[in-house]
Amino acid sequence: MLYLVGLGLGDETDITLKGLEVVKKSARVYLEAYTSILLVDKSILESYYGREVILADREMVESSSDEILEGADAVDVAFLVVGDPFGATTHTDLVIRAREKGIPVRTVPNASILSAIGAAGLQLYHFGQTVSMVFFTDNWRPASFYDRIRENRSIGLHTLVLLDIKVKEQSMENLARGRKIYEPPRYMTVGQCAQQMLEIEEEKKEGVYGPESLAVGAARVGGETEKFVAGTLKELCDADEILGGPLHSLILLGTGTHELEHEYVREFALDKENWDRIWAENYQTKK
Amino acid sequence: MLYLVGLGLGDETDITLKGLEVVKKSARVYLEAYTSILLVDKSILESYYGREVILADREMVESSSDEILEGADAVDVAFLVVGDPFGATTHTDLVIRAREKGIPVRTVPNASILSAIGAAGLQLYHFGQTVSMVFFTDNWRPASFYDRIRENRSIGLHTLVLLDIKVKEQSMENLARGRKIYEPPRYMTVGQCAQQMLEIEEEKKEGVYGPESLAVGAARVGGETEKFVAGTLKELCDADEILGGPLHSLILLGTGTHELEHEYVREFALDKENWDRIWAENYQTKK
Numbered sequence: 395m396l397y398l399v400g401l402g403l404g405d406e407t408d409i410t411l412k413g414l415e416v417v418k419k420s421a422r423v424y425l426e427a428y429t430s431i432l433l434v435d436k437s438i439l440e441s442y443y444g445r446e447v448i449l450a451d452r453e454m455v456e457s458s459s460d461e462i463l464e465g466a467d468a469v470d471v472a473f474l475v476v477g478d479p480f481g482a483t484t485h486t487d488l489v490i491r492a493r494e495k496g497i498p499v500r501t502v503p504n505a506s507i508l509s510a511i512g513a514a515g516l517q518l519y520h521f522g523q524t525v526s527m528v529f530f531t532d533n534w535r536p537a538s539f540y541d542r543i544r545e546n547r548s549i550g551l552h553t554l555v556l557l558d559i560k561v562k563e564q565s566m567e568n569l570a571r572g573r574k575i576y577e578p579p580r581y582m583t584v585g586q587c588a589q590q591m592l593e594i595e596e597e598k599k600e601g602v603y604g605p606e607s608l609a610v611g612a613a614r615v616g617g618e619t620e621k622f623v624a625g626t627l628k629e630l631c632d633a634d635e636i637l638g639g640p641l642h643s644l645i646l647l648g649t650g651t652h653e654l655e656h657e658y659v660r661e662f663a664l665d666k667e668n669w670d671r672i673w674a675e676n677y678q679t680k681k
Numbered sequence: 682m683l684y685l686v687g688l689g690l691g692d693e694t695d696i697t698l699k700g701l702e703v704v705k706k707s708a709r710v711y712l713e714a715y716t717s718i719l720l721v722d723k724s725i726l727e728s729y730y731g732r733e734v735i736l737a738d739r740e741m742v743e744s745s746s747d748e749i750l751e752g753a754d755a756v757d758v759a760f761l762v763v764g765d766p767f768g769a770t771t772h773t774d775l776v777i778r779a780r781e782k783g784i785p786v787r788t789v790p791n792a793s794i795l796s797a798i799g800a801a802g803l804q805l806y807h808f809g810q811t812v813s814m815v816f817f818t819d820n821w822r823p824a825s826f827y828d829r830i831r832e833n834r835s836i837g838l839h840t841l842v843l844l845d846i847k848v849k850e851q852s853m854e855n856l857a858r859g860r861k862i863y864e865p866p867r868y869m870t871v872g873q874c875a876q877q878m879l880e881i882e883e884e885k886k887e888g889v890y891g892p893e894s895l896a897v898g899a900a901r902v903g904g905e906t907e908k909f910v911a912g913t914l915k916e917l918c919d920a921d922e923i924l925g926g927p928l929h930s931l932i933l934l935g936t937g938t939h940e941l942e943h944e945y946v947r948e949f950a951l952d953k954e955n956w957d958r959i960w961a962e963n964y965q966t967k968k
Contacts, residue, residue, distance in 0.1 A: 400792065402697060402790065402791075403790060404699070405699075406698075407697065407698040407699040407702070408697050408698070408699055408790075409697060409698060410689060410694065410695050410696060410697050410698075410791070410792075411693075411694040411695070411696060411697075411698065411701065412691070412692075412694040412695055414698065415694070477796075478792060478796045478797065478799065479799075479800075480796065480797070480799025480800055480805065481796065481799065481805060483804060483941065486799075486802060486804070486941060486942075486945055487941065489802075489945070490941075490944060490945060493948070500905075501800050501903075501907075503689065503690060503695075503792035503796070503797040503800070503902075503903045504689075504697070504791065504792050505687065505697075505765060505790035505791050505792060505793075505796075506792075506793070506796035506805075508795060508796045508805055509764075509765045509767065509768065509790070509792075509793035509795045509796045510765065510767070510790040512765065512766075512767025512768065512773075513766075513767055513788050513790070515773060515776075517770060517773070518767065518768060518793075518795055518811065519770075519810060519811050519812075519813075520810065521810065522809050522810060522836075522838070523806060523807060523808065523809060523836075523838055524805065524806050525806075526806075545836040548836075549809075549810075549832040549835075549836075551809070551810055615790075616788075616790045618787075620788075654770065654773060654774065654777075655773075657777060658773055658776070658777060661780070
C-alpha cells in the first residue's frame with residue numbers, strides 16, 4: 395500500500411494519530427521536500443517518529459517515482475507531504491502512476507494552507523481560485539495571476555496567493571558546469587509578493603488592484619508563532635519584519651467583504667484608521 | 682486559553698498529536714455537534730481521549746457561549762470542531778467573543794472538506810467559491826447557490842457543494858408545544874442534492890448547468906471508506922446506494938478541466954463512455 399500522509403503546517407506534533415501509525419508501520423518513509431516545508435528539520439521528525447526519513451526532491455518524485463513505488467504492492471510505503479497530500483498537482487500524478495502499477499493507495503489528510511488560512515478571519519466561502527506567485531527574474535515575470543485575481547474580484551471574492559519557495563536550486567554557473575552545489579533556500583516574503591503585484595499593475599494598468607487595495611499578510615499559518623498583518627498592498631511592502639520568518643502567504647480582499655470578516659481582520663491592521671476608511675469606501679458587502 | 686481544535690474528517694484517530702495533548706490538559710472539553718459530524722460516536726472519542734466530552738449544540742454555542750468561555754482566562758478550555766475550526770462562520774464568532782473578554786485563543790488546525798476534497802482528483806487551484814445546499818421544504822427553496830455556481834462556471838471553475846445536515850431538529854408540533862423531543866438526524870445525499878439542483882435549473886432555465894453536466898459525488902471524504910462516484914447530474918440522482926452512508930458532498934465540474942484531472946476522475950465514472958463523450962465536447966481546458 396502507498397500511503398500519502400499529510401503532516402499539517404507547523405511542527406512534528408501536527409501529524410495525526412492515524413498518520414503516525416502509518417509512519418511507524420511502513421517499510422520506507424519518504425518526505426516530499428520541495429513544494430512546502432515544515433517549521434522544523436528532518437532530524438526532528440526522525441527522532442519523533444523513531445524512523446529514518448528519506449528526502450524526496452523534485453527529481454526523485456517526478457523522474458524516479460519507480461524507486462518510491464518499488465515493492466509497494468507487497469509492503470507499506472509512506473510518502474509524507476507538508477500540509478494536505480492533495481495541495482499540489484505532483485501528488486495526484488504519483489497516485490496515477492501507482493494505479494498503473496496496480497498499487498493500492500490510501501490518503502491520510504491533514505490541515506492545508508487552503509483551509510487553515512481561515513484563521514485570518516476571512517470566510518473560506520468567500521475565496522475564489524487560489525493563485526501562485528513565483529520569484530520574478532530579469533527576463534521571467536509570469537503574470538497569469540493577474541487575470542485570475544481579476545476573475546475573482548469580478549465576482550467579489552478573496553484571493554489566496556501562495557508564495558514561491560526555492561530549495562535545492564543551482565546557480566546558472568554551477569548548472570552549466572554540472573556541479574551539484576546548491577544555493578541557500580529562498581522563501582518569498584509578503585513584502586516581495588506585494589511589490590511584484592504592484593509592479594505588474596503598474597505595467598498593465600487595468601486597475602485589478604492597486605497600492606490602496608486591502609490585503610492580509612500571513613506568516614507560519616497553523617504554527618505556534620502564526621502571525622497576521624492587515625494593510626494596503628503598499629503598507630505590506632514594508633511589513634516583513636513584523637511578520638517574521640517563513641512561510642508567508644497573502645490574501646487579497648474581495649469587494650464583497652462581510653461585516654463579521656471586517657471586525658475580525660481589522661484587529662491585525664497596521665493602521666486601523668486607514669483600514670476602516672478604505673474598507674467603508676470600497677469593501678462593504680455587495681452580495 | 683481557549684483552544685479551537687480541529688478533529689479532521691474520519692474517526693477518533695484523525696486528531697493531531699498536538700490536538701490530543703490539548704484535550705488531555707484542558708479543564709473542560711466541548712464538542713461542537715451541529716455543523717458537521719465525525720463517523721464515530723462521542724463515547725468513542727471519550728474513551729480514546731480518556732476525558733469527558735460535553736456536546737455543544739447550536740443553542741449553546743450561539744446563545745450560551747459565556748458558559749463555554751467561563752474561566753478560560755485562567756484555565757484551558759478545548760472546543761473541538763469536526764474538520765478544521767475555521768470551516769464554519771460560527772467559530773469565528775466565538776473567537777471574537779473570547780477576544781472581547783480578553784481570553785487568549787489558539788487554533789489547532791486539521792483536515793477540512795475544503796482541502797480533503799482534492800482526493801477526488803480535481804485540482805484545488807481550480808475551485809471557485811464553495812456553496813451550501815439545504816433541504817428544500819414546500820415553501821422554502823433557497824436558491825442563492827445557483828448564482829454562485831454561475832459565477833464560478835463563468836470563469837471555468839469547479840464548485841464544491843456542501844450538503845445540509847439536520848441534527849436535534851424538532852417537528853413543528855413539538856416545537857409549538859415546547860416539547861424537547863427531537864427528530865432523527867438527517868444528512869443530505871448526493872442524489873437529493875443533484876435532484877434539487879435540477880429542480881432549480883428547471884425553474885430558472887438559465888442554463889447554468891443541466892442533467893448532462895458532469896459532477897463528482899463524494900462520501901465520507903478522508904475516512905477509511907471514502908468513496909467517489911463521477912457522472913452526470915442525472916446519473917448522480919440515482920447513485921446514493923453506491924456511495925453509501927453520510928456525509929456526502931458534490932463537486933460540479935468547471936469547464937476549464939485539465940487533462941490530468943480528467944484522467945484521474947474518470948476512474949470513478951459510472952459510465953466511462955458517456956463521461957468521455959461529454960468531457961470531450963464541453964470540458965476540455967479552455968484556460
